[in-house]
Amino acid sequence: MKEDPAVSQPARYWIRSPTIWCEERGRFEPGLILIGDGQIRAIEPIATAVPAVDAVIDLSGSWVLPGLINTHVHLEFSASSQPLADFEAETAEERLLRAAGNAHRLLTSGVTTARDCGSSWIMLALARRPDLSPVMLPRLLCSGPPITVPKGHLHFMHGVVHDHDEIRAHIDRLEAEGGRSVKVMASGGQMTPGSLPEETVFTQESLNLIADEARRRGLPSVSHVLATESIRRSAIARFDSLEHCAFFERDGQGVIVRIFDPEVASVVRDSGSAMMANLSTATRYLDGLRESANRTSAESHSLRQFDIMVENFGKMVELGIPMVCGNDAGVRDTPFEDTWLEFAWLVKGGLPAADAIRAATSGAAKALLIDDSVGRIARGYSADIIAVASDPLVDPMAFRHTTFVMRAGEVIRPSP
Incomplete structure (x- = not known):
């Protein structure tokens, strides 16, 4: 009690x-x-x-x-080696209980404000009535089900839209049910079977609409961008925060690779959008791979791509793109107590320590549009x-x- x-x-x-x-x-x-x-x-x-x-x-x-402010978590996910399987095996009520526990872990680790960047509709109950939680919670800004296309990334959270009318209706419902952040999956994602992370799935017109609707309502906007073209379109739409900025493409062998595009990076710089790099996501898993003497070619590829991600982050830092701290907590092997690890990787990736502190405090608050009272x-x-x-x-x-x-x-x- x-x-x-x-x-x-x-x-x-x-x-x-x-x-x-x-x-x-x-x-x-x-x-x-x-x-x-x-x-x-x-x-x-x-x-x-x-x-x-x-x-x-x-x-x-x-x-x-x-x-601390963590701008990107998924409170309903388990942070296990198989978070999607855990999500699908649990009832909505069980996931809500898990979410409250995960939020409490964030708080006791020093995260006093967090944005949930994708959940089912029921999770918004924590945003509406935090006073009913059996455990203390950080300040929560919830995105609810992210806006996505049929069979798109995290479509099972029920944020699928088909046209602009449905986009507006989705944001209406989100706001009415306590959501305080608008999230779109501008590209596919690696966690959703059948979704292609190198594919840009929304038109420029649709992304402009989503970002404009968020601005009109005073809500922070956030775009999941793995594909290179999705980064460019979301920056042009001026989302408050761009998540991942992976520059994913397929090579001649059909393998997903990161190919830094300096022209697209410049569009991000000029847009004013902040970037959430989640450098530390799944690093516990990757550390295990590094210690293995019998890695598969796919595992070795994953390690090489991680190193390229950190290199690309350094290039974005040099361009002067504002960074915010988020670690995708809840996804594979990424515990809710690990915001500290994201800070460490921000510094290791080339962000000066003072700017890394700002990325986890005042800068994050700015991207969440709460910098007049928090951070x-x-x-x-x-x-x-x-x-x-x-x-x-x-x-x-x-x-x-x-x-x-x-x-x-x-x-x-x-x-x-």
């Missing part, structure tokens, strides 16, 4: 630390954070005298940051605050173990 925050926690208290993340300067600075009614009320010099009646949380020895330690922002034991500017693995988690002023994980 959840405790009543009004009973278990003071209405006003301070967080003290010599190392608090300063977004504007891209560094950690000393200070005191005043928390009240779930919001950050003030940032004061660390030497400020605290009224004796106020409670103080001393996080000296920790690095204090805004709560910074600043007056008037939601009191979503975490602490880690090492400096993320120096240690890319710093987020692996959070030592303190607060969500909207409520302490989820107390400091040890």
Whole structure:
């Protein structure tokens, strides 16, 4: 049973630390954070005298940051080696319970805001009534069933559309049922049998319509883009976020390969769209392959393509394309506790550590259209605050173990 925050926690208290993340300067600075009614009320010099009646949380020895934002998860998936089989074997009610548990894992790992990037309709109940959840949840922005074509990627989530009228009707229903993000599968996907990841499945006109409808309603838009042409069309439509940007093509032998297209990458840069690279997805599986002495040719190909993906990411970073942190949690061998690993790979792939922090905080909030209230330690922002034991500017693995988690002023994980 959840405790009543009004009973278990003071209405006003301070967080003290010599190392608090300063977004504007891209560094950690000393200070005191005043928390009240779930919001950050003030940032004061660390030497400020605290009224004796106020409670103080001393996080000296920790690095204090805004709560992490994971822009791409699938809460109904199991993160096992066979997530699709698990999804199909479970009832809608069982998947809803799984989703609540997965969301709670995100929260306790330091993710205070997450976007579900594709689910069945019933999962939107968590977005509508988080107060009914048996466990504490992060702030959730849910896309519901992604807009897709007949037999398209994740069609079994029931977001299939045939024409523009059905696109509008889908977004109407999504908004009415609590969805707060519009997702389209602009290309096929690897997880759905019969769907071709190198195929672009929506016209430019349809993608323009989807992005325009999202903008008109004030909802963030996100496009799944594996095929090269799907990247170009979605960038032209100016989706808020482009997922994967894989540059998939078929070679002469019919094998899917990544072929970086600098002209298409430039279209992305000029569009203003952010990119979610999910570099860490399934890396636990790939690490196992690297340790194997008897890899198949297909497994060796997968490892080569992973290396090319990281290379391509570095090229996109050099172009100045804004990056956001998302790891596709829930898909094959990608646990919900692993947002830390995506951060580490962002840095390893060439993103400066300060920009990687922004990709998981303020930059992610901007792509989700909530950057006026989430993603910074600043007056008037939601009191979503975490602490880690090492400096993320120096240690890319710093987020692996959070030592303190607060969500909207409520302490989820107390400091040890």
